Amino acid sequence: MIVTRVDKITRNVPTLFKTADRFPMPELPEVEVTRRGISPHITEQVIERVDVRTPMLRWPIPSGLSALVGGQRVTRVERRGKYLLIEVGAGWLIVHLGMTGTLRVLPRAALERLPDKHEHVDIVFGQTVLRFRDPRRFGAILWHARDxxxxxxxxxxxxxxxxxxxxxxxxxxxxDRTRGRSVAIKQALLAGDIVVGVGNIYASESLFRARIHPARAAGRIALSRYVALAEAIRDTLAEAIAKGGSTLRDFVSSDGSRGYFQLDYFVYDRAGEPCKVCGNAIRQIVQGQRSTFYCPHCQH
Known part of the structure; x- marks a missing residue:
């Protein structure tokens, strides 16, 4: 039943993200920062229970989740794209941070205070609480059984x-995957079927570093330019992870610290400001209901 609901709602994803420019969602670097932050605290720890205060996020939280994972030991915490996978013996918790979600590692004493209205789920361990907070409630906590x-x-x-x-x-x-495709390269990156995790912020930044115009047809980009783009994507994401991701609105890491990669943006959210390379004004266009930022001189 849960799978059926996920399939049904997935078809309506575009309508859920019309406000994404006002609420930039955590992308791969932010999710990876979260994974690295929570993993040392919960790996090899036994889940005591799960307290669900808000049963409906982007999708319904599976009923009886506490019974499914209670007493189970966390064996590892992985990431697939923008999804966190918390593995236990019986299966996996699948967590998506949505637009404004965070996972905080807190001492057990946090259970003694009244949670605020945006703190929806606690995964309780012996001395630790993993708390899911999401003001917009577009995040998700799902269950995939091993069987x-x-x-x-x-x-x-x-x-x-x-x-x-x-x-x-x-x-x-x-x-190879873009031959014959007229879709803009920025949109091809966001689609996630070629490479995962390159969201709106890091697509704009990677395309700037590779000197490729975001509206250029993906199928008309030469292999030599894809060499530059692949390197730019890896470098941009790696730098963002090293700097704790980007904090534009809600994102904080598992210990509450803010990312600071936004201080190094070349183009994202800098419309009208001078390009850090050539001095020309950064421009902004809308592609697929998302804002794209680029330099008209450096990118072609």
């Missing part, structure tokens, strides 16, 4: 492209 098969085959994960830090992510892959 349902590999988590990679879950409806939300099975069509995802390759990971940008994987050896499978190459310029040749992007070149």
């Amino acid at each position: 349902a098969g590999d988590v990679a085959d879950h409806p939300l994960l099975r069509a995802l492209g390759v990971e940008p830090f994987s050896p499978d992510f190459t310029a040749q892959l992007m070149f």
